[in-house]
Amino acid sequence: MKIGIVIDKLYPGKIGGAEQYVRNIISVMGNKEGIELTLFLNETALGLFENENPERIRCVCVPYQIPRASCLYEYYIAKYGLQVLFCPLFYIPYESCSIPIVTSILDIQYEYYPEYFTSDLLQYRRDETKKALINSAAIITISEFSKKTMLDKLGADGEKIYVTYSNSD
Secondary structure, three states, X not given: OEEEEEXXXXXXXXXXHHHHHHHHHHHHHOOOOOOEEEXXXXXXXXXXXXOOOOOOEEEEEOOOOOXXXXXXXXXXXXXXXXXXXXXXXXXXXXXXXXXXXXXEOOOOHHHHOHHHOOHHHHHHHHHHHHXXXXXXXXXXXXXHHHHHHHHHHHOOOHHHEEEOOOOOO
């Protein structure tokens, strides 16, 4: 399977547990037989995965503030024959993708603790989460509690939310 992973908003050392989540996913998936990954990164994070499996992982730099992201992604989807676009950081880069989008939404803490977010960041999180919930073929979350909060607070479609637990082995 050929998977594109959108991590162009990954800035090393800035997003804590979500960064470790992304690193673990790439490490595991990059070593699975039959899986090829195309990572969409920003300039700052471009070197993060250079020591990962180069036979199965390629990196593509996504320019900051690209005006027509869909054109860039659709170009690489066609060029590399990508079958799924995986967005592990809760947002999708554009709507109406030509292949299925799978998005991770780890939590919606901003709905419970809005006082810890600036008004701009709060609105951004709400807008991006809504866009991901509508346009993703599947949503991955890390607990039944997180799934329940998306159902209760956001009216999400429970049929497309899948709980995957972290494995501590």
